[in-house]
C-alpha cells in the first residue's frame with residue numbers, strides 16, 4: 001500500500017562528548033560492543049530450509065492453496081456473495097491436524113477488537129458526519145457471514161472463528177504430500193471505503209448514482225504454514241498486511257451486464273463480455289507497444305452510467321501461481337491497454353478508470369504501468385505474469401497480483417497540478433511495483449512491513465528516476481530520512497519491528513529501508529555489487545517465502561561485502577549518523593631532533609626512518625618546532641632524505657615521485673551511533689577539490705574518533721565530511737572545517 005508523506009520538524013540532536021576517563025581508574029571487563037561484530041546474536045540459525053548463504057535450502061518447502069470460486073456482486077445492495085472450493089496441499093514433512101483460514105473482512109465486523117485496541121480522545125474539531133458515525137450510529141455491519149463449510153463429500157466440517165482467523169478441524173490428519181478439498185459459502189456487506197475506510201470496498205458517485213468497486217480480501221483465504229512461523233495466524237489488526245501461499249485460481253464473477261471488470265488472471269471469455277468493437281480494439285492493443293489503445297471509450301462508459309441494467313454477465317478469470325485475487329468492477333470504467341515486450345514475451349499493461357480520472361489517466365496510467373514493468377524487471381527478473389492493471393480508486397494505493405488501486409484525479413475542469421500528476425504516477429509505479437515485492441517475492445507482510453514496502457519504495461525511486469531525471473522524488477535518497485532519524489528517540493523503533501508496533505509507519509517501513517538500500521548501493525557496496533546481489537535475492541526467492549535473514553545473507557553472499565555493521569545499525573537500532581571534523585593540525589617536516597617529549601603527547605612527533613637517518617614531523621603548535629622549520633616541505637631542504645633518494649632512484653624515477661608540500665593531521669569524531677564510510681572533500685586554496693572515501697571499517701578500532709594524515713601539494717582551505725549528503729548525517733554543523741556559519745534550516 002501507499003503511505004502519504006508526513007513532514008516532521010528537523011530536530012538537531014546535540015553531540016555528546018566522551019566522558020574523560022582517569023587513566024588510573026581501574027577498568028572492569030566489558031562485552032563485545034564492536035560495531036563490526038558478526039550478527040550471530042540477532043539472526044536465526046541457518047538450517048536445511050534456509051541456508052547460511054541466504055538461499056532456499058535442500059529441505060525448503062512451501063504449501064499450495066488452489067481456489068475455484070463463484071462470486072456475485074449485488075450492486076443495488078452493495079453485497080458480495082461467494083462459494084469457493086479450496087484445495088490445500090500439505091508439502092510439509094509434518095502432518096496437519098487443522099487448517100487456519102483468514103477472515104480479513106472481520107476486521108470490519110461489529111465485534112471487531114481492532115477499534116478497541118487503540119487509545120483515543122475527544123476531537124477538538126470533527127465533521128458532523130464523522131461525529132454522527134463515531135458517537136451516534138451503530139457500527140457498520142461488515143464481516144463475513146459464513147453459511148457453511150463442507151468437505152468434498154458434502155459433510156460439514158467443524159470450525160472455530162477467532163476474530164480474523166478461522167480454524168477448520170480436519171476429520172483426519174493431513175499427511176505430507178496429501179491434499180484436501182473443502183468448500184465455503186459466504187457473503188458480506190461491502191463497505192463504502194470513503195466512509196468506513198479499508199483497502200477495499202466501493203466508492204459512490206452521487207452525481208450519477210454509480211459505484212466503483214475494488215474488491216479484495218473478499219474471500220476466506222488460506223494462512224501461510226511454513227518452517228519459520230508454523231501457522232502464520234497472527235490477527236489482522238489493520239496495519240500488518242497479508243501472508244498468503246501461492247496457488248492457482250479459477251474465478252467466475254457475476255455482475256450487472258453493463259459493468260466492466262478487471263481482475264487478477266487472464267479473462268477466459270472476452271468474446272462474451274466485450275462488444276465486437278471492443279474486441280477489435282483489444283486485439284489492436286495487443287500489438288501496440290508505443291502507446292495505450294482505448295478499448296472501452298469514455299463515450300461508451302458515460303452512456304452506460306444511467307442504464308443500471310438488471311441483466312447479469314459472468315466474467316471468467318484464470319490465474320496461475322498467484323498468492324491472492326483482486327477484482328475491480330463498475331459501469332463507469334473506461335479501459336485502455338498496450339503491450340510491453342519483456343524477455344521476448346508480451347505482457348499487457350492495462351488501466352481502468354472513471355471519466356473523473358481523465359485526461360490524466362488516459363495520458364499517463366498505462367504508460368506508467370509499462371514503464372514500471374520494464375524498470376523493475378531490469379533490476380530483478382522478467383515480469384512473469386501476463387498482465388498488470390492499474391485501477392483508479394479515490395484515496396487508494398493498494399496492491400494485488402496483476403491488479404492494483406491507485407489515487408489521483410484532476411480538478412473537475414480537467415486541469416491538474418504537477419503535484420497531482422507526479423503523485424498519481426508515483427502511486428502507480430509503487431503499486432504496480434508491488435507485483436514484484438511481495439506478490440512474487442512473497443515475504444510475510446503481517447510480520448515485516450519493510451520487506452515489501454521498503455524494497456518496493458527503493459525500486460520505486462529507481463523507476464521514478466528513470467521515468468524523469470527531474471522527478472520530484474520523495475522517499476529514497478539518504479537525506480530524505482534525516483528528519484525522521486533525528487527525531488525524538490521515543491517516537492522511533494528499529495525497522496526490525498512487527499508491523500503492528502510501528503509509530504511512524506511510512507518513515508519506519510518505507511522511507512528508512514529505502515534510504516538504507518540507497519546508501520548500500522551508492523556509498524557502501526557500489527552499484528555493480530549491490531545490483532547483482534539484489535537481483536540474486538529476487539531470483540532466489542521469487543515465488544517463495546523469504547525472511548529478513550534470507551535477504552541480509554544473500555546481499556553478503558553475492559557480493560563479498562560484510563555489511564553486518566550496516567544491517568545491525570540501520571535495521572536493528574534507532575541509531576543515527578553523525579560524523580564531524582574535530583580538529584585539523586598542520587605538520588612540518590624537519591631534520592631537527594626534538595627534545596624528549598612527554599609520553600601523553602605522542603602525536604607531536606612522527607618518525608620517518610630511512611637508512612638509519614630520520615626526519616621528524618612536528619605539529620604547528622608544538623614548542624619543539626623551530627620557527628625556521630615552518631615552511632612548505634621541499635626534499636632539497638632535508639639533506640638525508642635527498643641523499644637517500646639520489647642513491648636509490650634514477651632521475652627518471654625521481655621525477656615520478658609524489659611531491660607533497662603540506663602535511664595535515666585531521667581528526668574526525670563520530671557522535672552518532674551508526675558506522676558509515678568516511679567521505680572527505682578537500683578544497684585547496686586554488687579552488688580545486690579532491691574527494692577521498694575511507695571505508696566504514698576505519699571505525700573498527702575506535703568507534704568514536706579516527707585520525708588521518710593528508711599529504712598535499714596545495715594548502716587545504718576547507719574540509720567537508722559527506723559533502724553530497726550520502727549518509728543521512730543528522731547534524732551538519734560539525735561537518736565542515738573551518739567551522740561555517742550554518743544557514744538557517746528554514747532557508
Ligand SMILES: [Zn+2]
Nearest residue numbers: 001002434453
Ligand atoms: Zn506499498
